[in-house]
Amino acid sequence: MTDLRSTTLAGFADRFGHTALSLWSAPGRVNLIGEHTDYNEGFVFPFAIDRRTFAALRARRDGIARVASSLSDEIVEIPLASLDPDAVHGWSAYPLGVAWALGRFAELQPDRPGFDLYLDSDVPIGAGLSSSAAIESAVALALDDLWETGLNRRTLSRVGQLAENVAVGAPTGIMDQSASMLGEADAGVFLDCRSLDAEVIPLGFGPADLALVVIDTGVAHAHATGGYAARRASCEAGARALGVEALRDVSIADLEDARRILDDETFRRVRHIVTEDQRVLDTVRTLREHGPTAIGPLLTASHASMRDDFEISVPELDLAVEAALAAGALGARMTGGGFGGAAIALTPVDRINDVAAAVRFEFGSAGFGAPTVFTVAPSQGARRED
Ligand code: ADP
Numbered sequence: 001m002t003d004l005r006s007t008t009l010a011g012f013a014d015r016f017g018h019t020a021l022s023l024w025s026a027p028g029r030v031n032l033i034g035e036h037t038d039y040n041e042g043f044v045f046p047f048a049i050d051r052r053t054f055a056a057l058r059a060r061r062d063g064i065a066r067v068a069s070s071l072s073d074e075i076v077e078i079p080l081a082s083l084d085p086d087a088v089h090g091w092s093a094y095p096l097g098v099a100w101a102l103g104r105f106a107e108l109q110p111d112r113p114g115f116d117l118y119l120d121s122d123v124p125i126g127a128g129l130s131s132s133a134a135i136e137s138a139v140a141l142a143l144d145d146l147w148e149t150g151l152n153r154r155t156l157s158r159v160g161q162l163a164e165n166v167a168v169g170a171p172t173g174i175m176d177q178s179a180s181m182l183g184e185a186d187a188g189v190f191l192d193c194r195s196l197d198a199e200v201i202p203l204g205f206g207p208a209d210l211a212l213v214v215i216d217t218g219v220a221h222a223h224a225t226g227g228y229a230a231r232r233a234s235c236e237a238g239a240r241a242l243g244v245e246a247l248r249d250v251s252i253a254d255l256e257d258a259r260r261i262l263d264d265e266t267f268r269r270v271r272h273i274v275t276e277d278q279r280v281l282d283t284v285r286t287l288r289e290h291g292p293t294a295i296g297p298l299l300t301a302s303h304a305s306m307r308d309d310f311e312i313s314v315p316e317l318d319l320a321v322e323a324a325l326a327a328g329a330l331g332a333r334m335t336g337g338g339f340g341g342a343a344i345a346l347t348p349v350d351r352i353n354d355v356a357a358a359v360r361f362e363f364g365s366a367g368f369g370a371p372t373v374f375t376v377a378p379s380q381g382a383r384r385e386d
């Protein structure tokens with residue numbers, strides 16, 4: 001395995017011609033359960049994974065920010081005084097957007113130091129594991145220290161989100177950054193997307209001999225943007241018709257009335273959100289009362305709801321879930337926004353190979369492209385590494 005600590009420090013020295021003075025890292029995340037509930041002010045339950053983005057840093061006295069990455073040949077340079085969402089582009093909008101966004105949450109000194117920053121990562125890009133939150137969280141923690149802004153981790157999550165929303169221009173919620181900032185080893189981050197209250201809940205996968213298998217279908221999110229906007233619009237229409245601020249306010253018992261009031265499609269969209277919120281709560285309760293081996297059916301029910309009611313699955317994701325379950329997974333579901341991307345399968349450790357083999361075999365038989373299968377472990381959130 002590559003040692004990211006040393007490749008990041010070596011990459012910094014190579015690009016900038018001097019050594020880094022501090023080293024930071026932050027993980028990607030996987031969402032265990034709670035899909036499309038975030039913008040309905042409901043519940044999500046992601047965890048930070050054992051794939052991380054590293055950021056090496058050295059202060060500069062001239063008020064200039066320079067950023068470089070193992071993924072790019074360029075060094076992007078800008079005076080701190082010129083930082084603005086319109087002035088940052090491409091991949092550098094993530095780290096420089098964070099540098100800008102910190103100033104929206106903290107009083108920054110006009111004479112604060114500039115910096116050289118170099119990034120290296122083993123979080124797969126664009127696979128639904130949130131390499132974007134990993135880069136944002138690593139940079140936010142590094143600059144919070146450099147500029148002594150003293151922001152807490154919840155606020156630093158919002159710094160990352162603001163950078164992504166405004167500097168990058170992606171309308172994402174707070175889930176990814178919260179998982180990356182607040183995650184702990186062998187635990188998930190139970191997040192209330194209305195109050196932004198977050199609670200770290202032990203997962204206990206290791207002691208139960210369970211692993212989380214990720215099956216990246218490799219299917220690009222072809223309808224992702226349009227489909228996401230359409231689902232959001234349906235949820236908003238449903239909430240309006242039901243006279244609530246957000247679907248968070250609709251209970252399972254209200255669904256009978258909702259069926260009478262709403263057209264069939266809107267009703268099914270609403271039913272997914274309402275039942276998914278309940279499944280997140282049930283997952284947390286089940287973990288506490290019965291441990292992780294008991295949460296499988298909730299994951300599988302979440303998939304059925306996304307496939308049938310929310311209609312955001314694709315044949316590759318359905319097949320991944322079915323094959324994993326048939327090969328011994330306790331529960332499985334697509335994860336992420338849908339229309340492609342990855343599925344997860346909660347799997348006894350001694351069945352991991354069976355699950356991987358079954359998924360590859362079924363994909364081959366169906367004429368689908370080969371999936372990428374690997375495990376992720378719940379890991380610690382953003383941290384200083386030196
Ligand atoms: P995901 O978060 O699912 O991986 P996104 O499209 O949200 O996908 O974010 C990926 C983008 O984030 C990349 O295209 C790149 O611009 C930026 N990015 C992530 N990690 C790095 C990195 N280590 N170095 C440079 N840019 C990165």
Ligand code: MG
Pocket residue numbers: 130131132133
């Ligand atoms: Mg992302």
